[in-house]
Amino acid sequence: xxxxxxxxxxxxxxxxxxxxxxxxxxxPLLLRATKVELQPVEFDAGFVVxxxxxxxxxxxxxxxxCLNQLxxxxxxxxELPPTVPDDYANNEDFLRKxxxxxxxxxxxEGCLVCPETGREFPIAKGIPNMLINDNEAA
Amino acid sequence: AAEAEAALEExxxxxxxxxxxxxxxxxxxxxxxGCANRRGPPACVRDLLRDLPPGCLLADLGCGxxxxxxxxLAAARGHLAVGADICLDLLLAANDDWHRRRSxxxxxxxxxxVQADVLRCPLRSAxxxxxTCVSVVHHLASRDRRRRLLAxxxxxxxxxxxxxxxxxxxxxxxxxxxxxxxxxxxxxxxxPEPPQTPALPPPPKPPPRPAWQRRLSSLPxxxxxxxxxxxxxxxxxxxxxxxxxxxxxxxxxxxxxEFPASSCPRRHTAGDCLCDGACGAAGAPASExxxxxxxxxxxxxxxxxxxxxxxxxxxxxxxxxxxxCLSARRMPPSYY
Numbered sequence: 001x002x003x004x005x006x007x008x009x010x011x012x013x014x015x016x017x018x019x020x021x022x023x024x025x026x027x028p029l030l031l032r033a034t035k036v037e038l039q040p041v042e043f044d045a046g047f048v049v050x051x052x053x054x055x056x057x058x059x060x061x062x063x064x065x066c067l068n069q070l071x072x073x074x075x076x077x078x079e080l081p082p083t084v085p086d087d088y089a090n091n092e093d094f095l096r097k098x099x100x101x102x103x104x105x106x107x108x109e110g111c112l113v114c115p116e117t118g119r120e121f122p123i124a125k126g127i128p129n130m131l132i133n134d135n136e137a138a
Numbered sequence: 139a140a141e142a143e144a145a146l147e148e149x150x151x152x153x154x155x156x157x158x159x160x161x162x163x164x165x166x167x168x169x170x171x172g173c174a175n176r177r178g179p180p181a182c183v184r185d186l187l188r189d190l191p192p193g194c195l196l197a198d199l200g201c202g203x204x205x206x207x208x209x210x211l212a213a214a215r216g217h218l219a220v221g222a223d224i225c226l227d228l229l230l231a232a233n234d235d236w237h238r239r240r241s242x243x244x245x246x247x248x249x250x251x252v253q254a255d256v257l258r259c260p261l262r263s264a265x266x267x268x269x270t271c272v273s274v275v276h277h278l279a280s281r282d283r284r285r286r287l288l289a290x291x292x293x294x295x296x297x298x299x300x301x302x303x304x305x306x307x308x309x310x311x312x313x314x315x316x317x318x319x320x321x322x323x324x325x326x327x328x329x330p331e332p333p334q335t336p337a338l339p340p341p342p343k344p345p346p347r348p349a350w351q352r353r354l355s356s357l358p359x360x361x362x363x364x365x366x367x368x369x370x371x372x373x374x375x376x377x378x379x380x381x382x383x384x385x386x387x388x389x390x391x392x393x394x395x396e397f398p399a400s401s402c403p404r405r406h407t408a409g410d411c412l413c414d415g416a417c418g419a420a421g422a423p424a425s426e427x428x429x430x431x432x433x434x435x436x437x438x439x440x441x442x443x444x445x446x447x448x449x450x451x452x453x454x455x456x457x458x459x460x461x462x463c464l465s466a467r468r469m470p471p472s473y474y
Contacts, residue, residue: 011250014220014265019258047216050193127229129253130260137258
């Protein structure tokens with residue numbers, strides 16, 4: 001039985017490769033996905049409203065653009081505005097689009113890539129492997 | 139020395155948990171998981187989740203297989219938890235746990251998991267409202283590494299963010315108060331011994347062990363833990379309130395922190411050698427079937443001492459079910 005993965009864009013937003021020697025920012029990681037799926041996840045407006053200020057929105061839009069370019073889904077992910085609208089707390093249309101991108105999109109197969117060194121982090125069974133070797137560590 | 143520390147952790151922490159991951163996943167069913175799992179996350183974690191305003195981001199360093207339980211509790215309070223652990227087997231067990239319970243009709247936000255070394259944490263700085271680190275720091279083999287873990291936790295926190303760290307205590311509850319006879323221990327996990335058959339050929343002579351391993355085998359095994367009556371240990375500096383421990387101990391019995399409970403169900407009386415004599419002399423390596431885990435048990439005040447100078451304001455240290463818990467707050471950068 002295939003288990004649903006957990007590599008969601010909201011997780012991607014938290015990840016960095018800055019533990020690698022010489023990396024200045026390490027964020028956002030490039031999404032080299034080879035297989036993605038949209039999972040049914042219940043929309044919770046209050047949750048999205050709380051999370052939005054805690055995210056790096058430019059990382060979210062970059063990830064969505066990256067995935068849409070890869071063209072792995074039947075329908076592309078809804079386009080997101082470059083900045084979070086001022087009325088986001090009451091803007092259900094926007095919140096629903098953000099929810100789809102952040103919570104429903106699962107990267108099943110592929111890897112995350114350090115934007116500065118090109119170092120790949122594989123995603124296996126939905127779990128990204130961010131372990132590095134001793135000689136790579138800062 | 140750094141290599142020896144990492145090697146010790148690899149052999150006596152990571153490899154052990156990897157092997158036991160499937161057993162942990164099953165043991166969780168009856169609510170009899172390890173201390174962090176019995177009926178879900180421990181009280182201190184529940185309290186933290188309740189204290190936080192709704193909708194917080196939490197990082198759980200060394201989440202292990204209980205990531206699903208934490209994420210369920212976090213979701214119930216509107217928070218989102220990200221779990222990081224070095225052991226893929228434990229993360230997969232957490233995923234399995236979530237799926238098992240989800241199929242029973244309980245809709246909960248899925249745990250977000252990442253396989254990572256918590257000393258080289260791939261999470262963004264100052265992004266989290268809270269960091270939990272439950273029963274992890276005591277598995278690190280040097281003070282330097284333990285401080286590095288706390289430094290990583292501090293790095294992840296936004297100014298004002300809350301840190302909760304717990305570690306096994308040197309001072310153990312009970313009347314009279316007991317303590318371990320040493321702070322660095324190899325603790326046997328009650329894995330069943332493989333059956334001995336008389337037809338087994340004598341084991342081959344082992345190759346000479348490297349220096350760090352020879353040093354290691356002089357670490358006391360848990361035999362002799364009950365120093366309370368014999369050595370007159372337990373100097374009475376254990377500040378534990380006995381009401382904290384009522385559920386775990388009675389006058390003359392002490393239940394070892396089981397991990398998981400199902401593999402070590404026996405109650406031990408003071409003076410018992412937990413190895414049932416199988417440990418042999420204190421220099422002999424334990425038999426293969428008995429998995430040893432490395433622990434550095436913390437004295438009162440040691441967690442706060444470890445966190446000194448890392449931009450953390452230590453709020454409170456307390457004893458809970460045989461563990462020291464430390465609650466701290468991340469200070470804004472201008473403070474140091």
